Amino acid sequence: MAQQLKPAWGVSSRFPTIIRFRSLVVIACSLALVLFASFFVIDFKNKNYQLQLQLHQLFRNNHFFEKPCYAPSHSATDLLQDGTWQHEVPAKWQFSASRDANNYGLSSEQCLAAFPKLFTEIDKSVKLRKETKNPITFDEINARKTLGQGMGRAMIYQGELYIIDYGDMTYTATRAKSTLHSLHRALVSMTDNESLPSIEFHFSADDFVWDSLKAEGGPVWSYSKRNTADIDEGDIDDNNIWLMPDFGYWAWPEVNIAPYREARRRIATVDAQFDDFQTKKKQLVWRGAMNTGAELREQLLEATRNKYWASVRAVDWTNEQSIADNMLPIEDHCRYMFLAHTEGRSFSGRGKYLLNCRSVFISHTLLWHEAHHAALLSSGPDANYVEVKRDFSDLEQKIEFLLDHPDVAERIANNSVKTFRDRYLTPAAEACYWRYLIRKWGEVCDFEPRLYDGKTNKLRGQPYEEWLLSAH
Template sequence: MAKKQAWVHSSHPRSPSYLFFSVVALSFLSLIALLIYKMDNFASQTKTIVGHNLEPTPWHIFPRKNFTEESRHTRDYKIIQCSYLTCRYAASDGGAQPSEEKRRGLATPRSPPKCPNFFKFIYRDLEPWFKTRISLDRITQAKEHASFRIVIVQGKLFVDLYYACVQSRLMFTLWGILQLLKKYGGMVPDVDIMFDCMDKPSIDRNRIENGSLPLPLFRYCTTEAHLDIPFPDWSFWGWSEVNIQPWDEQFKGIKRGSQAQTWAKKISRAYWKGNPDVESPIRLDLMQCNDSNLWGTEIIRQNWTEEAKAGYEHSKLSNQCNHRYKIYAEGYAWSVSLKYILSCASLPLLISPQYEDFFSRGLVPKLNYWPVSSTNLCRSIKFAVDWGNANPSQAEAIGKRAQQLMESISMDRVYDYMFHLISQYAKLQDFKPVPPSSAQQVCEESLLCFADERQKELLKKSAVTAVSPTPPCTLIRRPNPKFFTIWAEQKQKIIDNVKEMENRTNAAR
């Protein structure tokens, strides 16, 4: 009997119990849950170029971006992959780089052209820092006005994010800088830039007069009363939200559209189409001028929501050059529409612009645009239309010169402006730029990783395909500071002369 019991007992040899496997499985699942929690927590603290975990700028409120169409885990994976892993992989997978000689454009006999005359304004924009220079402390203080910080070190781009930018402005702005680094590889200096992607300038020029050192801040526009440093806006590389193509392609389409009819066959009215509901008093006043018989105008309210539903068929810029006169009215601040209006070869009617972007310094009244007064706006537009219809050859010539100005501002010149502005700015910094610990590296692959299909299409269209065979255009030497005062006085004198002509005509009626 004892032997039988022993045999029965020995039929269950000692081995790990089911409890052990359960503990292991539970531990494994707990580890996975912990990793998911950690990843979710890490992703929820990561700020991205498309606006994850970023609040809108407090100085220009707009609706917070909504990312609910993605599941939480999909979003977390995308944030970590695009923000931290993509550029590392891309950097290790890069091909052979061109030689330093080739990068600097010295392997070709072609010499660069001279930069356009308005490039001189780079010196005026940076003039406040010529004596004081720019310290790291001043850069840091500018953060209170900035949406993000750009640091370029050894040709690599790093971005420190503070606030979200409306729509896709940040993505396309960074894309443009990446294309600059590719186009002029090895030439762009190390630099540290605070940038605000919203519209209205904020650095008051009076700070200098009051003895305060100015804060350096880049944005898309400035005014005479501000020190913000204008930089080419995002729409040069495309604008996915309103179906605008990259600049070179868009300009060619507009120019073709402008040639569809001769000047004599164009509609002899002043045309404007846009959105007046952007806190723009000028645009609201302009809506009151919509009377073709009384004022010689055709004013159309743009509904972007309906246009998006219709596939933007009624908003093609190439189809909006059928009028002899095109009106430019500033929006909340400046408007990207200026370059498209100037490209039509119609006589541009600019309503007392307050804001300047980088290329609008090349505008001269009666040479490549006609100044319209915001006072008695409708009458001022009518006077311009009547003058143009009475002087068709002169009006046509002004319109053609406006188009020629925009044709001269190819993407090559846009990149040249970016290069010279950044280079001159970098010379003024008295410290060695170092990316802050919170900054992320950004590369083409990481931008494309975050981009939706429409954005990818535009980004790839606007990509620089090769290192430039020539250096940037040759920057004109720094002019005498009086040059800018004289320039402004001469422009104002022409505007005053036009106003006098207008007043005499109205008095005689």
């Protein structure tokens, strides 16, 4: 009988194999449990993080975040001024009008380097708040329960513009929209606009802020303001007025002035026809309405009546014949050697257009300041305009001097171009001013606005892109 064959493996050889197999199963199960636990922990952390975000948003929607008004010791603009801001300006960078005039997106450092005199009026407002230890509070903003003619309430939240409230704009509709368009343009032209502080503010599209509206409390952004010394006794001072660029930086259709960049192009085109400054018309030109600033303007008409060196006429904007006979396109003012400027109800929106001309800008002593006021200089070799008395009593004397000294007149005109057309009244300067205003306003606020209403959880303001498509 043949011997029974035994399997190649017996009990003694099979046992280690079984142990090894079971060990592999245990290890595999353990790894699976570890992986499952890991995924569970990650998922838990994600859900926990999302919960934290929701709680954070809920908290944010129901509170105003209080923040130290003057801490840290260096504000954002201080850092800009001492050169330690997050961006660096190339050492050799200099503002060039031919390259940079229409650049709405200059960096903060470039803005400060290019326009050192532009921000003086803002700095005055900031200084007053700091010296009096009087930060802007939400209660101060919210104290204004109703909006007067031409007023609106808005906020900038993480670089986005929202319209909270919009008053009666019967006489100021295009002005208000032009101003908001310009502000929005300055925001979207900034690549890192989320770095701007979130702020809330009121603005006025009227020529100035009435005492009754100032009395309701709270600071207001406006086109013009006066020094306290120039305010009549008994009137409320303008210390709560913060200057903003006027509506003309967008457009001024009511008086047939083109959008600002187009108006500047037309002005430069006319000026290009006068390589020889002395070939311009040797007259003082003025066209304007008499229903605003009537006393000043009557004095100008009287001082220039029947003068060979004057082309001064009133325009009645309600009379088609008067418009046809007397209206002069803004760019054609630049054909004249001398340009008269008068204030109206407050500032005159015509001023910045005239300052774009290569002509001699002649103005009475100004009471109303605009955003670019600090760049005006009426004496010395760098003078960029000529100042006369408010009653124009010395106008003839100064005109005759300039006619007798054409080199002085040409130097002043060239200084005006250098200072204003090629620098402080460029679209680039306007955008820089808006962003500096936002930074400085945020610097002296002790609150950040809430985006959502705490009770309804709805947006407190209408996103600007949506607002501009709705009827107002």
